[in-house]
Every structure is written in C-alpha cells, then in structure tokens.
Amino acid sequence: QQPVQSPQAVILREGEDAVINCSSSKALYSVHWYRQKHGEAPIFLMILLKGGEQKGHDKISASFNEKKQQSSLYLTASQLSYSGTYFCGTEIRSGGGADGLTFGKGTHLIIQP
C-alpha cells in the first residue's frame, strides 16, 4: 500500500521553508527520500532507519517517527534548485531481507525567485 504524501503541491518564494510529510499504515523498517526533476531520473536524498533518527544534508533534513509511521522532509531557506517532485519510499521488510520500496505519489515543489 502506497504511503501518503502531503501536501500534493507547494509553491514557495526562494528563501522560504517547506515541510513534506509521508505517512504509512504499516510498520516501517526505513524511509527513503528522492527528488526528481522533470524528464529526469529520481535522485537519492537520504535514508532514515527506524529508531527516530534525524538526518541532514546541507539545508535539507528529515525525521522518522517510528511509532506514528511518519517521516517528514524539511527544506530550509529553499533555493531555486530545490524545485522538483519529492518522493518518499517506504520499506516494510516482511521477510528477512530487502523486499523493495513502495513510493508515494509525490509532492510537487515549485520555488519562485
């Protein structure tokens, strides 16, 4: 079952902050975040494992609330290059090993100058 992302779309001015949420109805082993620009392949941003850790990459960070099965991606002081579609991918691991990612439908982020 696909995780639910919110919002579906957001328009920001350069320098503003954004939060993208991802929630699942199933117990998660990990959450992955990717960004995709139009006509291109998705690019990896970060992975969060269960345990509530928070990661950061430049001005992009994320958190994972294992109890609520939710993850949030934080974009601080957004830049024009942040525009694109953001996907969360969730890993459940019903068996002993990796069994693939289930992606949300994406959040379209538009940064205006």
Added chain:
Amino acid sequence: NAGVTQTPKFQVLKTGQSMTLQCAQDMNHEYMSWYRQDPGMGLRLIHYSVGAGITDQGEVPNGYNVSRSTTEDFPLRLLSAAPSQTSVYFCASSYSTGGLSEQYFGPGTRLTVT
C-alpha cells in the same frame, strides 16, 4: 563507471507485440529493480532481484517477466504489450547486504503502446 544504463530510451509498440527493456549496472550491486511511473501515480515496483538467480514480484508484476542470470543485467520482458503498459520505466540498483541502501536509477525508457 557508467552507472545504470537502460536501452532503448524510447519505444513504440503495437498491442500484442513483445519486447525486452534492457538494464545494466557496473557497480557490482546485488539489488536491482524495475519501476513504472505514470502521471500522478508515483513510482510503482514491478519486479526486483536481490542477486543473480533470484527474482521476486513487486506491486504491479502482471504482464511483465524478469530474469537475473548475471549480477550486471536485469532485463524486463513484455510478452504481449497492452495500452495500459504505456509508461516510463526506470531500472534501479543498490548495494544491499540485507537492507536497502541508496538506489541509483537509470535514465528511463519511455514506452508507448498503441
């Protein structure tokens, strides 16, 4: 390293035709997967493989076959193409020792079935 390569980049098929989408990686990754991307649907997992000789189904496997005879290659076969299979197909690979790590995506194949 070339990373993940996919061929062809574009393909038009008629209903009922068969074809194979090629995917190769030169990073010695154990895990490889195929996704399809349709407008408003995100990426949906078709099939995946955790190593040579091992494949399994994802969310939307119907109408597709895969095999993994080598670590490097993971072709996707459409046996009898249908208009519902019109989509952009992405192959991805990652280094995996039990849990999924960063996935590297190929450039995609845009398939149209008429």
